[in-house]
Amino acid sequence: MSQSLLSAEGIHLNYGPIKVLKDVTLTLEEGERHVIIGPNGAGKTTLFKVLSGELRPTAGQILLEGDDVSRTTGFHRVRRGVGRSFQVARVFLEMTALDNVAVAAEARHAYEGVRPGLWRISATRRVMDEAAELLSVLGLDALRDTPASMLSHGDRKRLELAMSLALRPRILMLDEPTAGMSPTDRAAAVHLIDRIMRDNGISLILTEHDMGVVFQLGTRLSVLNYGELVVSGTPEEVRQNPMVREIYLGRNAYA
Amino acid sequence: MTGELITIAFNALIWSMATFLIASGLTLVFGILHVLNFSHGGFFMIGAYVAYTVLEQFGATVPLWAYLMAAIVAAAAMGTAGAAVDQVVFRRLKNFEGVYVLIATYALLLVCDGFVKLVWGLNYHSVSPPESLLGVLFAGGAILPHFSIFVVLAGLLTFLVLEAVLNHTSVGRTLQAIAADPWMAQVLGINVSSVYRWTMIVGFALAGLAGGLLVANQSLSPDLAGIFILQAFGVVIVGGMGSIRGAFIAAILLGFVEAISATYLPSYPGVLFFATIAAVLILRPEGLLGRATT
Amino acid sequence: MSITRIKPQHFAGVMALLIVAGFLLPHVANRGIVFLGGVVAINMVFGIAFNIAFQKAGILSFGNAMFFATGAYATGYMITQVPQIPFLLMIALSGLAGALLALITGLLALRRSSGVYFAVITLAVGELIHVLITKMDFLGRNDGMVGVFRPTLDFAVFQIDLSQGDSYYYFIILSCAVLISILWVLWSNRFGRALQTVKSDPMRADFLGTDINRKRLQALVLSGAATALAGALFAPWAQIVTPDLAHWSQSTMPLLFALLGGTAFFFGPVVGAVLFSVLEYNTRTLVGISDLMVGGLLLAVVLAVPGGVLGLLKSVIARKPAKSLVRKEKNP
Numbered sequence: 001m002s003q004s005l006l007s008a009e010g011i012h013l014n015y016g017p018i019k020v021l022k023d024v025t026l027t028l029e030e031g032e033r034h035v036i037i038g039p040n041g042a043g044k045t046t047l048f049k050v051l052s053g054e055l056r057p058t059a060g061q062i063l064l065e066g067d068d069v070s071r072t073t074g075f076h077r078v079r080r081g082v083g084r085s086f087q088v089a090r091v092f093l094e095m096t097a098l099d100n101v102a103v104a105a106e107a108r109h110a111y112e113g114v115r116p117g118l119w120r121i122s123a124t125r126r127v128m129d130e131a132a133e134l135l136s137v138l139g140l141d142a143l144r145d146t147p148a149s150m151l152s153h154g155d156r157k158r159l160e161l162a163m164s165l166a167l168r169p170r171i172l173m174l175d176e177p178t179a180g181m182s183p184t185d186r187a188a189a190v191h192l193i194d195r196i197m198r199d200n201g202i203s204l205i206l207t208e209h210d211m212g213v214v215f216q217l218g219t220r221l222s223v224l225n226y227g228e229l230v231v232s233g234t235p236e237e238v239r240q241n242p243m244v245r246e247i248y249l250g251r252n253a254y255a
Numbered sequence: 256m257t258g259e260l261i262t263i264a265f266n267a268l269i270w271s272m273a274t275f276l277i278a279s280g281l282t283l284v285f286g287i288l289h290v291l292n293f294s295h296g297g298f299f300m301i302g303a304y305v306a307y308t309v310l311e312q313f314g315a316t317v318p319l320w321a322y323l324m325a326a327i328v329a330a331a332a333m334g335t336a337g338a339a340v341d342q343v344v345f346r347r348l349k350n351f352e353g354v355y356v357l358i359a360t361y362a363l364l365l366v367c368d369g370f371v372k373l374v375w376g377l378n379y380h381s382v383s384p385p386e387s388l389l390g391v392l393f394a395g396g397a398i399l400p401h402f403s404i405f406v407v408l409a410g411l412l413t414f415l416v417l418e419a420v421l422n423h424t425s426v427g428r429t430l431q432a433i434a435a436d437p438w439m440a441q442v443l444g445i446n447v448s449s450v451y452r453w454t455m456i457v458g459f460a461l462a463g464l465a466g467g468l469l470v471a472n473q474s475l476s477p478d479l480a481g482i483f484i485l486q487a488f489g490v491v492i493v494g495g496m497g498s499i500r501g502a503f504i505a506a507i508l509l510g511f512v513e514a515i516s517a518t519y520l521p522s523y524p525g526v527l528f529f530a531t532i533a534a535v536l537i538l539r540p541e542g543l544l545g546r547a548t549t
Numbered sequence: 550m551s552i553t554r555i556k557p558q559h560f561a562g563v564m565a566l567l568i569v570a571g572f573l574l575p576h577v578a579n580r581g582i583v584f585l586g587g588v589v590a591i592n593m594v595f596g597i598a599f600n601i602a603f604q605k606a607g608i609l610s611f612g613n614a615m616f617f618a619t620g621a622y623a624t625g626y627m628i629t630q631v632p633q634i635p636f637l638l639m640i641a642l643s644g645l646a647g648a649l650l651a652l653i654t655g656l657l658a659l660r661r662s663s664g665v666y667f668a669v670i671t672l673a674v675g676e677l678i679h680v681l682i683t684k685m686d687f688l689g690r691n692d693g694m695v696g697v698f699r700p701t702l703d704f705a706v707f708q709i710d711l712s713q714g715d716s717y718y719y720f721i722i723l724s725c726a727v728l729i730s731i732l733w734v735l736w737s738n739r740f741g742r743a744l745q746t747v748k749s750d751p752m753r754a755d756f757l758g759t760d761i762n763r764k765r766l767q768a769l770v771l772s773g774a775a776t777a778l779a780g781a782l783f784a785p786w787a788q789i790v791t792p793d794l795a796h797w798s799q800s801t802m803p804l805l806f807a808l809l810g811g812t813a814f815f816f817g818p819v820v821g822a823v824l825f826s827v828l829e830y831n832t833r834t835l836v837g838i839s840d841l842m843v844g845g846l847l848l849a850v851v852l853a854v855p856g857g858v859l860g861l862l863k864s865v866i867a868r869k870p871a872k873s874l875v876r877k878e879k880n881p
Contacts, residue, residue: 052756078758090753092746095552102553103742107757110739121738123553131553145551167758291665293611293672347852354609355851357668358804361611362847365801369841481797485676488669496665523684529677533657536670 003066011060022227033204038224044207052084053077083169089156093149101131104166134162174206258396263514271510272410278487278502280461286497287454293360296484297367302329302466322385326467330460337459380475495542571722575715589826590725596806596818598775604812606768607748611668612675616647616773618795620780625694625790636700640781647777655769679795693791805847811857
């Protein structure tokens with residue numbers, strides 16, 4: 001069997017007596033776009049936090065290219081190529097859009113061992129060029145000198161995506177990337193994500209509520225219900241699965 | 256040998272209960288308002304000085320009723336100070352980052368320090384215990400002064416009263432609701448801001464009461480705040496911030512640590528005490544009875 | 550304002566002004582004020598060292614006096630007991646001692662606790678150091694160390710006797726200028742920006758691949774080292790080192806400098822240290838109110854002008870934007 005890019009095996013997570021995740025096993029293969037879906041409270045965001053290193057599982061293993069990373073925290077996994085976004089975009093509000101991406105690029109340079117001159121004070125040319133380019137990829141050129149606190153919700157999401165891309169991840173984890181967007185913005189965001197993933201060869205894990213986005217972006221779907229993995233498969237398989245129809249899609253227009 | 260052990264145990268209890276008296280108000284305020292009041296020791300010290308001033312009127316022999324009255328005067332005075340501090344400092348800093356409140360209370364500690372120096376001077380003062388408590392009790396070769404027994408009982412009584420109020424009255428349930436979720440408490444129609452004010456008043460009054468009750472326990476000097484605030488902080492940290500019961504248990508634990516260190520390591524006071532705090536922080540950062548937060 | 554494109558010219562300009570002012574002081578003022586001038590320069594470093602941890606990394610320490618005392622005692626001890634060590638090496642070793650103490654404190658308390666806990670622990674460790682100093686025979690117990698003389702700088706080809714005239718004063722001014730410049734570089738460069746991300750949003754910084762615990766520890770060690778260096782410069786200036794330097798009330802000083810001037814600004818503690826000295830000098834005849842004044846002032850600043858003097862100035866200037874806009878349009 002070939003090695004998965006990222007795999008979770010038998011993940012359990014308890015908050016005290018409450019079992020939030022029960023024996024969840026899933027994999028992400030190179031080039032895949034794996035969407036985790038399920039009703040509210042099914043444990044999607046918790047699973048997301050476990051995969052990214054924000055939470056440590058009570059039991060089970062997280063393997064990154066076959067290496068056990070279960071006991072590492074966020075920054076370790078980032079350094080190994082796992083970037084993530086947050087449900088409510090987290091950007092540095094007091095900094096300009098350009099500075100936000102620049103500090104992200106700089107953080108990557110730092111852990112990759114790039115040493116600017118000892119007395120170098122401003123960010124290097126390379127950092128600033130990278131940041132400017134990413135802003136233009138995401139269409140934020142006009143806002144580069146605007147403080148992030150003054151950006152709209154959607155622009156902050158795009159800015160956060162630019163920051164994640166500045167880390168040059170091989171796996172990107174997006175938590176509800178289109179939450180709170182209008183249908184037009186949502187279509188544009190899906191198009192953008194699709195293009196960026198293709199252009200940079202990034203594999204994707206995302207949670208998403210909007211079924212349109214799920215079936216447009218996803219190459220593999222996993223359905224969580226009450227902390228348990230109900231089914232994992234191609235969109236078509238999941239669509240045809242009677243259990244999924246019952247617990248989830250049954251209540252939806254796509255049934 | 257038994258005499259020595261009894262002495263150590265007794266000294267531990269005196270230290271524990273004296274420190275608990277001071278820590279109780281500190282942990283109460285932290286438990287409800289989530290503010291660590293650095294100036295608590297300062298108000299304890301002023302309470303002690305106020306009681307000293309009251310007791311000066313009685314000359315060399317102080318009747319027990321006067322001693323208790325002086326403690327109540329100190330408590331009332333510090334309770335008033337608590338209301339003032341709530342109005343002037345805490346209310347104004349409500350919307351600020353937590354660190355600014357910390358810095359403000361730290362500044363207040365220095366103000367208390369300066370206030371004592373200005374009003375009562377740098378000299379040491381002392382008050383003798385009430386005359387009916389001047390005797391001693393002999394127990395298995397150890398000498399137990401009546402006044403020290405009084406301090407232990409006062410600490411114990413304070414603990415029992417606080418426990419009873421917090422766990423078995425409607426006031427206690429209201430306080431617990433606010434401590435858990437002030438926003439929800441507000442929604443339920445509880446006047447949170449008035450509860451905050453009364454918590455401050457009671458917390459400060461406890462500091463004053465401790466000052467008054469303990470005034471004969473040690474000599475008075477402007478260093479008092481610094482010494483006792485650290486003991487009280489130690490108790491609050493080890494017990495778990497905001498837990499009265501935790502503070503009580505921690506006070507006894509640290510009391511024994513102090514008594515043992517005073518007997519066997521007299522040249523390095525405090526070292527064992529700090530080592531214990533460090534050990535607790537490493538093994539159980541949330542304290543003995545604390546909830547794991549942040 | 551961009552934090553990735555920094556203009557060193559502004560910093561250099563302010564520093565040049567400060568150094569010139571420092572060098573002019575002995576020519577226009579009496580010895581008492583020159584002594585105070587040296588103390589102010591040292592206090593600037595004391596304040597900035599606190600503020601780089603507080604403002605940049607979000608670390609609130611109530612125990613910085615212990616680092617200052619460590620530096621002062623280390624230098625005092627070496628000058629009186631092992632004077633054959635070159636003076637510059639003594640200062641460096643003192644800074645190292647401060648860094649070490651900060652490292653221990655940080656490893657003990659920083660990883661698991663932040664905010665309130667950390668402030669309490671620094672206060673407690675500071676008091677422990679204070680108690681230990683008063684119990685150590687070789688540190689002079691409660692009496693401290695006297696006769697900390699000003700040594701000679703030996704550069705092989707030439708020597709500078711720092712005990713002569715105002716030479717130690719000039720040495721302080723130059724040393725503080727160097728320290729402040731180093732701190733400015735670390736405040737402004739990639740390290741400083743990384744600290745800022747850690748303070749601004751630790752979770753985001755973590756998911757940018759930054760080891761936030763390590764960054765905080767580095768900030769604390771830097772703060773401890775710089776504070777100890779300030780203490781090391783202070784010992785031969787006062788010529789006496791006492792346990793009061795380690796007293797908790799001493800730890801309020803850098804807070805006051807930083808808040809008085811404005812924590813958001815690199816030069817905030819510099820302005821704060823100067824203002825405080827002016828106030829202290831003018832109230833020096835009022836015996837016994839120094840604690841009351843420091844505490845009251847700190848309280849007043851927090852309550853009334855939490856942005857400090859520079860913050861106040863900035864908001865005053867920002868209220869008249871029309872003028873500056875017009876000027877900008879005139880010369881594009």
